[in-house]
Amino acid sequence: MSIRFPSLEFFKALQQRAKDDADAFEKLGVCDTTFGVRVGSDLYRIAFEIYECTEVDEASDPASLDFVLTAPVALWKEMFESVIANGGADAAHTINSLTHVGDVMKVEYEDPEGHDRLYRFMATIQRFLDEAQHLDVELN
Amino acid sequence: MAYIGPKDFSQDTNLIAEVMRVMSGDLNLEWMKDHPHPMAARPKQPKRGLTLDDINDDPHYGPSALPEIIRRHFSMTPRGGILPEGLPSLGYRVNRKSDLWADSAAALFEESKSRRWAPARNVPWDALDEAPLSPEQDRAIRQLCTGLTSIGLVSTDVPSRWVWLMNQDFHEIKYWMCAQMFDATRLAEAFRKRALYGQGALGCDSRELGELLKIVMESETYPLASAALNLTLFSFVQSLGRRFEFLSSNAADTYLGTRLAQDASRFTAYGVDHIRQFVSAQPAQLEVVNEHLDLVDNGLVGYLGSRELIEPLIVLSGGVEPVAAFYRKAAEEYFERCAAAGLGARETRSPLQGFLKMLES
Numbered sequence: 327m328s329i330r331f332p333s334l335e336f337f338k339a340l341q342q343r344a345k346d347d348a349d350a351f352e353k354l355g356v357c358d359t360t361f362g363v364r365v366g367s368d369l370y371r372i373a374f375e376i377y378e379c380t381e382v383d384e385a386s387d388p389a390s391l392d393f394v395l396t397a398p399v400a401l402w403k404e405m406f407e408s409v410i411a412n413g414g415a416d417a418a419h420t421i422n423s424l425t426h427v428g429d430v431m432k433v434e435y436e437d438p439e440g441h442d443r444l445y446r447f448m449a450t451i452q453r454f455l456d457e458a459q460h461l462d463v464e465l466n
Numbered sequence: 467m468a469y470i471g472p473k474d475f476s477q478d479t480n481l482i483a484e485v486m487r488v489m490s491g492d493l494n495l496e497w498m499k500d501h502p503h504p505m506a507a508r509p510k511q512p513k514r515g516l517t518l519d520d521i522n523d524d525p526h527y528g529p530s531a532l533p534e535i536i537r538r539h540f541s542m543t544p545r546g547g548i549l550p551e552g553l554p555s556l557g558y559r560v561n562r563k564s565d566l567w568a569d570s571a572a573a574l575f576e577e578s579k580s581r582r583w584a585p586a587r588n589v590p591w592d593a594l595d596e597a598p599l600s601p602e603q604d605r606a607i608r609q610l611c612t613g614l615t616s617i618g619l620v621s622t623d624v625p626s627r628w629v630w631l632m633n634q635d636f637h638e639i640k641y642w643m644c645a646q647m648f649d650a651t652r653l654a655e656a657f658r659k660r661a662l663y664g665q666g667a668l669g670c671d672s673r674e675l676g677e678l679l680k681i682v683m684e685s686e687t688y689p690l691a692s693a694a695l696n697l698t699l700f701s702f703v704q705s706l707g708r709r710f711e712f713l714s715s716n717a718a719d720t721y722l723g724t725r726l727a728q729d730a731s732r733f734t735a736y737g738v739d740h741i742r743q744f745v746s747a748q749p750a751q752l753e754v755v756n757e758h759l760d761l762v763d764n765g766l767v768g769y770l771g772s773r774e775l776i777e778p779l780i781v782l783s784g785g786v787e788p789v790a791a792f793y794r795k796a797a798e799e800y801f802e803r804c805a806a807a808g809l810g811a812r813e814t815r816s817p818l819q820g821f822l823k824m825l826e827s
Binding site: 443452 | 511513514576577580581582704707708709711712714715716717719720723724725727728730731732734735738739788791795799802803805806
Protein backbone atom coordinates (compact mmCIF):
# COMPACT_ATOMS: atom_id res chain seq x y z
CA MET A 327 0.00 0.00 0.00
CA SER A 328 1.42 3.37 -0.97
CA ILE A 329 2.31 6.05 1.56
CA ARG A 330 0.93 9.53 1.08
CA PHE A 331 3.31 12.50 0.95
CA PRO A 332 3.34 14.72 2.91
CA SER A 333 2.41 12.88 6.07
CA LEU A 334 3.90 11.81 9.37
CA GLU A 335 3.57 8.25 8.14
CA PHE A 336 5.93 9.04 5.27
CA PHE A 337 8.68 10.35 7.56
CA LYS A 338 8.13 7.40 9.95
CA ALA A 339 8.64 5.11 6.95
CA LEU A 340 11.92 6.91 6.16
CA GLN A 341 12.97 6.35 9.78
CA GLN A 342 12.21 2.64 9.50
CA ARG A 343 14.14 2.42 6.21
CA ALA A 344 17.11 4.11 7.93
CA LYS A 345 16.94 1.49 10.70
CA ASP A 346 16.83 -1.28 8.09
CA ASP A 347 19.85 0.28 6.41
CA ALA A 348 21.77 0.74 9.68
CA ASP A 349 25.15 -0.33 8.27
CA ALA A 350 25.11 2.45 5.67
CA PHE A 351 24.33 5.09 8.29
CA GLU A 352 27.03 3.78 10.62
CA LYS A 353 29.51 4.02 7.77
CA LEU A 354 28.67 7.72 7.35
CA GLY A 355 29.56 8.36 10.99
CA VAL A 356 27.96 9.86 14.04
CA CYS A 357 25.19 12.37 13.48
CA ASP A 358 23.80 14.40 16.38
CA THR A 359 21.17 16.89 15.35
CA THR A 360 17.47 17.58 15.70
CA PHE A 361 16.12 19.41 12.70
CA GLY A 362 12.84 20.29 11.06
CA VAL A 363 11.30 19.68 7.67
CA ARG A 364 8.55 22.13 6.78
CA VAL A 365 6.39 20.94 3.90
CA GLY A 366 4.02 23.75 3.08
CA SER A 367 2.54 24.55 6.49
CA ASP A 368 3.32 21.18 8.10
CA LEU A 369 6.40 20.96 10.33
CA TYR A 370 8.08 17.65 11.14
CA ARG A 371 10.76 17.11 13.74
CA ILE A 372 13.53 14.61 12.94
CA ALA A 373 16.14 13.66 15.52
CA PHE A 374 19.40 11.82 14.91
CA GLU A 375 21.59 10.53 17.69
CA ILE A 376 24.85 8.64 17.12
CA TYR A 377 24.04 6.60 13.99
CA GLU A 378 20.27 6.42 14.26
CA CYS A 379 17.19 8.40 13.46
CA THR A 380 15.72 8.27 16.95
CA GLU A 381 12.62 10.39 16.58
CA VAL A 382 10.17 11.55 13.95
CA ASP A 383 7.16 13.56 14.98
CA GLU A 384 5.01 16.53 14.15
CA ALA A 385 6.34 19.75 15.63
CA SER A 386 5.13 23.21 16.42
CA ASP A 387 8.16 25.01 17.88
CA PRO A 388 10.98 25.59 15.37
CA ALA A 389 13.06 27.30 18.08
CA SER A 390 13.88 23.90 19.59
CA LEU A 391 15.38 22.71 16.28
CA ASP A 392 18.92 23.20 14.97
CA PHE A 393 17.52 24.27 11.58
CA VAL A 394 14.40 23.87 9.49
CA LEU A 395 14.36 22.97 5.78
CA THR A 396 11.42 24.88 4.40
CA ALA A 397 9.86 24.56 0.95
CA PRO A 398 6.46 24.45 -0.70
CA VAL A 399 4.83 21.04 -1.11
CA ALA A 400 5.48 21.11 -4.87
CA LEU A 401 9.24 21.46 -4.42
CA TRP A 402 9.45 18.60 -1.92
CA LYS A 403 7.46 16.46 -4.35
CA GLU A 404 9.84 17.37 -7.16
CA MET A 405 12.79 16.45 -4.96
CA PHE A 406 11.34 13.08 -3.99
CA GLU A 407 10.44 12.39 -7.63
CA SER A 408 14.14 12.84 -8.41
CA VAL A 409 15.11 10.58 -5.50
CA ILE A 410 12.76 7.84 -6.70
CA ALA A 411 13.67 8.18 -10.39
CA ASN A 412 17.43 8.25 -9.86
CA GLY A 413 17.92 6.00 -6.85
CA GLY A 414 18.83 9.08 -4.82
CA ALA A 415 18.66 12.81 -5.51
CA ASP A 416 20.33 13.92 -8.74
CA ALA A 417 22.85 16.77 -8.58
CA ALA A 418 20.17 19.42 -9.03
CA HIS A 419 17.95 18.06 -6.24
CA THR A 420 20.32 17.47 -3.35
CA ILE A 421 19.49 19.38 -0.17
CA ASN A 422 22.65 21.42 -0.62
CA SER A 423 21.77 22.39 -4.19
CA LEU A 424 18.20 23.30 -3.27
CA THR A 425 19.25 25.43 -0.29
CA HIS A 426 22.40 26.95 -1.76
CA VAL A 427 20.91 29.90 -3.55
CA GLY A 428 18.48 30.60 -0.75
CA ASP A 429 15.24 31.26 -2.56
CA VAL A 430 14.39 27.70 -3.65
CA MET A 431 14.43 25.82 -0.36
CA LYS A 432 15.03 27.95 2.71
CA VAL A 433 17.06 27.03 5.75
CA GLU A 434 15.57 28.70 8.82
CA TYR A 435 17.65 28.92 11.99
CA GLU A 436 18.26 31.09 15.00
CA ASP A 437 21.71 29.86 16.00
CA PRO A 438 24.51 29.73 13.40
CA GLU A 439 26.04 26.75 15.21
CA GLY A 440 22.76 24.89 14.80
CA HIS A 441 22.73 25.91 11.13
CA ASP A 442 26.23 24.51 10.60
CA ARG A 443 25.01 21.09 11.77
CA LEU A 444 23.21 20.85 8.44
CA TYR A 445 26.59 20.87 6.69
CA ARG A 446 28.40 18.76 9.31
CA PHE A 447 25.84 16.00 8.84
CA MET A 448 24.68 16.71 5.28
CA ALA A 449 25.68 13.29 3.94
CA THR A 450 23.58 11.52 6.60
CA ILE A 451 20.59 13.82 6.11
CA GLN A 452 20.76 13.35 2.34
CA ARG A 453 20.99 9.58 2.77
CA PHE A 454 17.93 9.68 5.06
CA LEU A 455 15.87 11.53 2.43
CA ASP A 456 17.24 9.26 -0.32
CA GLU A 457 15.69 6.29 1.51
CA ALA A 458 12.43 7.40 -0.15
CA GLN A 459 13.65 5.54 -3.26
CA HIS A 460 12.70 2.30 -1.48
CA LEU A 461 9.19 3.40 -0.56
CA ASP A 462 5.96 3.19 -2.48
CA VAL A 463 5.10 6.88 -2.25
CA GLU A 464 1.95 8.58 -3.43
CA LEU A 465 3.24 11.98 -4.53
CA ASN A 466 0.23 13.18 -6.51
CA MET B 467 70.87 20.91 18.38
CA ALA B 468 69.85 17.69 20.10
CA TYR B 469 68.84 17.73 23.77
CA ILE B 470 71.37 15.90 25.94
CA GLY B 471 69.95 14.46 29.19
CA PRO B 472 71.55 15.40 32.55
CA LYS B 473 72.86 11.86 33.15
CA ASP B 474 74.82 9.25 31.24
CA PHE B 475 72.32 6.49 32.05
CA SER B 476 74.50 3.78 30.54
CA GLN B 477 77.20 4.59 33.15
CA ASP B 478 74.87 5.30 36.09
CA THR B 479 75.96 2.85 38.83
CA ASN B 480 72.78 3.47 40.87
CA LEU B 481 70.55 2.63 37.92
CA ILE B 482 72.56 -0.48 37.08
CA ALA B 483 72.45 -1.64 40.73
CA GLU B 484 68.64 -1.14 40.77
CA VAL B 485 68.24 -3.13 37.57
CA MET B 486 70.36 -5.96 39.03
CA ARG B 487 68.14 -6.05 42.14
CA VAL B 488 65.01 -6.22 40.00
CA MET B 489 66.51 -8.96 37.83
CA SER B 490 67.27 -11.02 40.95
CA GLY B 491 63.57 -10.89 41.91
CA ASP B 492 63.55 -7.91 44.28
CA LEU B 493 60.54 -6.00 42.87
CA ASN B 494 59.30 -3.17 45.12
CA LEU B 495 56.20 -2.42 42.95
CA GLU B 496 55.87 1.11 44.31
CA TRP B 497 54.23 2.22 41.03
CA MET B 498 51.54 -0.41 41.59
CA LYS B 499 50.63 0.72 45.12
CA ASP B 500 50.17 4.38 44.45
CA HIS B 501 46.75 4.81 42.81
CA PRO B 502 45.09 7.63 44.71
CA HIS B 503 42.48 8.40 42.04
CA PRO B 504 40.75 5.30 40.69
CA MET B 505 37.77 5.92 38.43
CA ALA B 506 35.28 3.69 36.65
CA ALA B 507 35.24 4.80 33.02
CA ARG B 508 32.50 3.21 30.96
CA PRO B 509 30.75 4.23 27.74
CA LYS B 510 27.59 6.18 28.57
CA GLN B 511 26.18 5.26 25.17
CA PRO B 512 27.59 1.89 24.08
CA LYS B 513 26.90 2.56 20.39
CA ARG B 514 29.12 5.63 20.55
CA GLY B 515 31.89 3.64 22.23
CA LEU B 516 34.22 4.88 24.96
CA THR B 517 34.62 8.59 24.24
CA LEU B 518 36.90 11.24 25.66
CA ASP B 519 33.88 12.75 27.43
CA ASP B 520 33.23 9.38 29.11
CA ILE B 521 36.73 9.28 30.60
CA ASN B 522 36.54 12.96 31.62
CA ASP B 523 33.71 12.47 34.13
CA ASP B 524 36.06 12.42 37.12
CA PRO B 525 37.43 15.90 37.99
CA HIS B 526 40.87 14.43 38.66
CA TYR B 527 41.16 13.23 35.07
CA GLY B 528 38.70 15.50 33.29
CA PRO B 529 39.21 19.16 32.38
CA SER B 530 36.65 20.63 34.80
CA ALA B 531 39.22 21.25 37.53
CA LEU B 532 41.90 22.65 35.23
CA PRO B 533 43.11 26.04 36.41
CA GLU B 534 43.16 28.95 33.96
CA ILE B 535 46.99 28.85 34.02
CA ILE B 536 48.97 25.62 34.29
CA ARG B 537 51.92 26.20 36.60
CA ARG B 538 52.39 22.81 38.28
CA HIS B 539 54.21 21.05 35.45
CA PHE B 540 55.48 21.39 31.94
CA SER B 541 56.33 17.71 31.50
CA MET B 542 54.98 14.94 29.34
CA THR B 543 52.84 13.53 32.19
CA PRO B 544 49.30 12.82 31.01
CA ARG B 545 46.67 14.80 32.93
CA GLY B 546 45.85 13.02 36.21
CA GLY B 547 49.04 10.96 36.22
CA ILE B 548 51.38 10.95 39.22
CA LEU B 549 54.23 13.44 38.98
CA PRO B 550 57.51 12.09 40.37
CA GLU B 551 60.34 14.46 41.27
CA GLY B 552 62.71 15.61 38.58
CA LEU B 553 60.53 15.42 35.46
CA PRO B 554 62.05 17.39 32.59
CA SER B 555 60.22 20.42 31.23
CA LEU B 556 59.24 19.98 27.59
CA GLY B 557 59.13 23.73 27.17
CA TYR B 558 55.42 24.27 26.66
CA ARG B 559 54.56 27.89 26.04
CA VAL B 560 50.76 27.77 25.70
CA ASN B 561 49.71 27.16 29.28
CA ARG B 562 46.57 29.30 29.63
CA LYS B 563 43.36 27.32 29.25
CA SER B 564 41.27 30.06 27.65
CA ASP B 565 43.92 30.58 24.97
CA LEU B 566 42.91 27.31 23.34
CA TRP B 567 39.98 25.69 25.08
CA ALA B 568 36.63 24.81 23.55
CA ASP B 569 34.25 22.49 25.40
CA SER B 570 33.19 20.99 22.07
CA ALA B 571 36.70 19.94 21.01
CA ALA B 572 36.57 16.42 22.46
CA ALA B 573 33.29 15.67 20.67
CA LEU B 574 34.57 17.23 17.43
CA PHE B 575 37.65 15.01 17.64
CA GLU B 576 35.45 11.92 17.98
CA GLU B 577 33.22 13.17 15.15
CA SER B 578 36.21 13.73 12.89
CA LYS B 579 37.25 10.08 13.21
CA SER B 580 33.73 8.73 12.95
CA ARG B 581 32.93 10.69 9.76
CA ARG B 582 36.23 9.90 8.07
CA TRP B 583 36.39 9.11 4.37
CA ALA B 584 39.09 7.92 2.03
CA PRO B 585 39.50 9.81 -1.25
CA ALA B 586 41.16 6.84 -2.97
CA ARG B 587 38.09 4.59 -2.78
CA ASN B 588 35.11 6.52 -1.43
CA VAL B 589 34.97 9.18 -4.16
CA PRO B 590 33.18 7.65 -7.18
CA TRP B 591 35.94 8.78 -9.57
CA ASP B 592 34.43 6.84 -12.50
CA ALA B 593 31.50 9.27 -12.50
CA LEU B 594 33.85 11.91 -13.94
CA ASP B 595 34.16 9.82 -17.11
CA GLU B 596 30.42 9.50 -17.52
CA ALA B 597 29.55 13.21 -17.48
CA PRO B 598 32.27 15.06 -19.35
CA LEU B 599 32.34 18.84 -18.94
CA SER B 600 33.11 21.42 -21.60
CA PRO B 601 36.85 22.17 -21.89
CA GLU B 602 36.30 25.55 -20.18
CA GLN B 603 34.33 24.06 -17.31
CA ASP B 604 36.84 21.27 -16.95
CA ARG B 605 39.74 23.74 -16.63
CA ALA B 606 37.71 25.90 -14.24
CA ILE B 607 37.00 22.96 -11.90
CA ARG B 608 40.66 21.96 -11.93
CA GLN B 609 41.66 25.57 -11.20
CA LEU B 610 39.35 25.64 -8.15
CA CYS B 611 40.85 22.35 -7.02
CA THR B 612 44.36 23.83 -7.26
CA GLY B 613 43.42 26.58 -4.79
CA LEU B 614 41.69 24.11 -2.48
CA THR B 615 44.81 21.94 -2.50
CA SER B 616 46.92 24.91 -1.38
CA ILE B 617 44.40 25.75 1.34
CA GLY B 618 44.44 22.14 2.56
CA LEU B 619 48.23 22.03 2.70
CA VAL B 620 48.61 25.29 4.64
CA SER B 621 45.78 24.24 6.95
CA THR B 622 47.91 21.30 8.06
CA ASP B 623 50.77 23.70 8.77
CA VAL B 624 48.83 26.11 11.00
CA PRO B 625 47.89 23.67 13.81
CA SER B 626 51.33 22.06 13.57
CA ARG B 627 52.96 25.42 14.39
CA TRP B 628 51.16 25.52 17.75
CA VAL B 629 50.27 22.02 18.91
CA TRP B 630 53.75 21.15 20.18
CA LEU B 631 53.82 24.31 22.32
CA MET B 632 50.62 23.41 24.20
CA ASN B 633 50.69 21.91 27.67
CA GLN B 634 49.81 18.21 27.88
CA ASP B 635 47.01 19.05 30.32
CA PHE B 636 45.09 20.33 27.29
CA HIS B 637 45.37 17.03 25.48
CA GLU B 638 41.82 17.17 24.05
CA ILE B 639 42.80 20.27 22.08
CA LYS B 640 46.05 18.64 20.96
CA TYR B 641 44.16 15.54 19.80
CA TRP B 642 41.67 17.77 17.99
CA MET B 643 44.42 19.74 16.27
CA CYS B 644 46.05 16.51 15.08
CA ALA B 645 42.65 15.49 13.69
CA GLN B 646 42.47 18.89 11.95
CA MET B 647 45.84 18.24 10.36
CA PHE B 648 44.62 14.92 9.07
CA ASP B 649 41.33 16.43 7.86
CA ALA B 650 43.22 19.17 6.02
CA THR B 651 45.64 16.63 4.55
CA ARG B 652 42.71 14.64 3.19
CA LEU B 653 41.26 17.78 1.57
CA ALA B 654 44.61 18.51 -0.09
CA GLU B 655 44.83 14.89 -1.26
CA ALA B 656 41.27 14.74 -2.56
CA PHE B 657 41.36 17.99 -4.52
CA ARG B 658 44.81 17.30 -5.93
CA LYS B 659 43.46 13.97 -7.19
CA ARG B 660 40.39 15.75 -8.63
CA ALA B 661 42.63 18.25 -10.44
CA LEU B 662 44.73 15.51 -12.00
CA TYR B 663 42.10 12.85 -12.69
CA GLY B 664 41.83 11.77 -16.33
CA GLN B 665 43.34 14.29 -18.72
CA GLY B 666 44.11 16.54 -15.77
CA ALA B 667 46.46 19.33 -14.85
CA LEU B 668 47.01 21.57 -11.89
CA GLY B 669 46.02 25.16 -12.50
CA CYS B 670 47.73 28.44 -11.66
CA ASP B 671 48.64 29.39 -8.12
CA SER B 672 47.35 32.72 -6.84
CA ARG B 673 49.54 35.38 -5.24
CA GLU B 674 46.51 36.73 -3.37
CA LEU B 675 45.70 33.29 -1.95
CA GLY B 676 49.32 33.00 -0.90
CA GLU B 677 49.08 36.34 0.93
CA LEU B 678 45.86 35.27 2.69
CA LEU B 679 47.38 31.98 3.79
CA LYS B 680 50.54 33.75 4.97
CA ILE B 681 48.47 36.16 7.08
CA VAL B 682 46.70 33.17 8.65
CA MET B 683 49.86 31.15 9.16
CA GLU B 684 51.90 33.99 10.68
CA SER B 685 49.28 35.00 13.25
CA GLU B 686 51.23 36.04 16.34
CA THR B 687 49.38 34.02 18.98
CA TYR B 688 47.38 30.82 18.96
CA PRO B 689 44.01 32.52 19.62
CA LEU B 690 44.64 34.80 16.63
CA ALA B 691 45.71 31.85 14.48
CA SER B 692 42.61 29.94 15.51
CA ALA B 693 40.30 32.86 14.72
CA ALA B 694 41.98 33.35 11.34
CA LEU B 695 41.99 29.68 10.35
CA ASN B 696 38.85 28.27 11.89
CA LEU B 697 36.52 31.23 11.86
CA THR B 698 37.50 33.22 8.79
CA LEU B 699 39.27 30.91 6.35
CA PHE B 700 37.15 27.86 7.03
CA SER B 701 33.88 29.78 6.97
CA PHE B 702 34.75 30.51 3.39
CA VAL B 703 36.08 27.00 2.71
CA GLN B 704 32.77 25.59 3.95
CA SER B 705 30.92 27.90 1.56
CA LEU B 706 33.25 26.85 -1.27
CA GLY B 707 32.43 23.20 -0.54
CA ARG B 708 28.73 23.96 -0.78
CA ARG B 709 29.33 25.91 -4.00
CA PHE B 710 31.38 23.05 -5.42
CA GLU B 711 28.53 20.62 -4.69
CA PHE B 712 25.96 23.05 -6.11
CA LEU B 713 27.92 23.40 -9.34
CA SER B 714 28.54 19.68 -9.68
CA SER B 715 27.04 17.66 -12.48
CA ASN B 716 28.27 14.24 -11.41
CA ALA B 717 28.42 12.04 -8.34
CA ALA B 718 32.16 12.51 -7.79
CA ASP B 719 31.97 16.31 -7.51
CA THR B 720 28.80 16.05 -5.42
CA TYR B 721 30.65 13.77 -3.03
CA LEU B 722 33.72 16.02 -2.87
CA GLY B 723 31.72 19.20 -2.27
CA THR B 724 29.63 17.60 0.46
CA ARG B 725 32.70 16.25 2.27
CA LEU B 726 34.57 19.53 1.95
CA ALA B 727 31.64 21.36 3.56
CA GLN B 728 31.30 18.63 6.20
CA ASP B 729 34.94 18.67 7.28
CA ALA B 730 35.21 22.48 7.13
CA SER B 731 32.15 22.78 9.39
CA ARG B 732 34.02 21.08 12.22
CA PHE B 733 36.74 23.75 11.94
CA THR B 734 34.15 26.53 12.15
CA ALA B 735 32.39 24.79 15.07
CA TYR B 736 35.64 24.73 17.05
CA GLY B 737 36.49 28.29 15.98
CA VAL B 738 33.19 29.73 17.19
CA ASP B 739 33.35 27.84 20.49
CA HIS B 740 37.03 28.61 21.11
CA ILE B 741 36.88 32.32 20.35
CA ARG B 742 33.65 32.73 22.35
CA GLN B 743 35.32 31.17 25.42
CA PHE B 744 38.52 33.13 24.77
CA VAL B 745 36.97 36.61 24.62
CA SER B 746 34.65 35.75 27.50
CA ALA B 747 37.65 34.83 29.71
CA GLN B 748 39.89 37.63 28.37
CA PRO B 749 37.60 40.52 27.34
CA ALA B 750 40.57 42.81 26.77
CA GLN B 751 41.51 40.58 23.83
CA LEU B 752 38.24 41.22 21.98
CA GLU B 753 39.57 44.21 20.07
CA VAL B 754 42.89 42.43 19.42
CA VAL B 755 41.03 39.57 17.72
CA ASN B 756 38.85 41.96 15.74
CA GLU B 757 41.87 43.96 14.57
CA HIS B 758 43.57 40.75 13.46
CA LEU B 759 40.47 39.60 11.61
CA ASP B 760 40.36 42.99 9.85
CA LEU B 761 43.73 42.01 8.39
CA VAL B 762 42.60 38.48 7.58
CA ASP B 763 39.39 39.76 5.96
CA ASN B 764 41.53 42.09 3.88
CA GLY B 765 43.55 39.08 2.72
CA LEU B 766 40.28 37.30 1.99
CA VAL B 767 39.16 40.22 -0.19
CA GLY B 768 42.35 39.72 -2.19
CA TYR B 769 41.62 36.04 -2.71
CA LEU B 770 37.92 36.54 -3.51
CA GLY B 771 38.92 39.12 -6.10
CA SER B 772 41.79 37.16 -7.60
CA ARG B 773 41.38 36.02 -11.18
CA GLU B 774 42.45 32.51 -10.13
CA LEU B 775 39.30 32.20 -8.01
CA ILE B 776 36.64 34.54 -9.31
CA GLU B 777 37.09 33.69 -12.99
CA PRO B 778 36.60 29.92 -12.66
CA LEU B 779 33.62 30.60 -10.43
CA ILE B 780 32.16 32.89 -13.11
CA VAL B 781 32.78 30.28 -15.83
CA LEU B 782 31.08 27.57 -13.77
CA SER B 783 28.26 29.77 -12.47
CA GLY B 784 27.36 31.35 -15.79
CA GLY B 785 28.05 34.98 -14.93
CA VAL B 786 29.18 37.54 -12.37
CA GLU B 787 25.86 37.99 -10.56
CA PRO B 788 25.58 34.45 -9.19
CA VAL B 789 29.15 34.71 -7.91
CA ALA B 790 28.42 38.03 -6.20
CA ALA B 791 25.32 36.46 -4.59
CA PHE B 792 27.41 33.49 -3.47
CA TYR B 793 30.06 35.77 -1.95
CA ARG B 794 27.33 37.80 -0.21
CA LYS B 795 25.77 34.73 1.36
CA ALA B 796 29.15 33.33 2.42
CA ALA B 797 30.07 36.65 4.04
CA GLU B 798 26.74 36.96 5.86
CA GLU B 799 27.11 33.50 7.33
CA TYR B 800 30.70 34.31 8.33
CA PHE B 801 29.52 37.46 10.13
CA GLU B 802 26.83 35.41 11.91
CA ARG B 803 29.49 33.02 13.18
CA CYS B 804 31.66 35.96 14.34
CA ALA B 805 28.68 37.35 16.28
CA ALA B 806 28.07 33.91 17.83
CA ALA B 807 31.74 33.88 18.82
CA GLY B 808 31.25 37.12 20.75
CA LEU B 809 33.07 39.35 18.26
CA GLY B 810 30.11 41.69 17.71
CA ALA B 811 28.92 43.08 14.40
CA ARG B 812 31.97 42.51 12.23
CA GLU B 813 29.98 43.47 9.15
CA THR B 814 30.26 47.09 10.32
CA ARG B 815 34.07 47.09 10.14
CA SER B 816 35.14 44.32 7.77
CA PRO B 817 36.65 45.32 4.41
CA LEU B 818 34.57 42.49 2.92
CA GLN B 819 31.52 44.79 2.98
CA GLY B 820 32.99 47.40 0.66
CA PHE B 821 34.26 44.72 -1.71
CA LEU B 822 30.84 43.06 -1.89
CA LYS B 823 29.09 46.37 -2.52
CA MET B 824 31.51 47.08 -5.36
CA LEU B 825 30.78 43.67 -6.89
CA GLU B 826 27.04 44.20 -6.57
CA SER B 827 26.98 47.70 -7.99
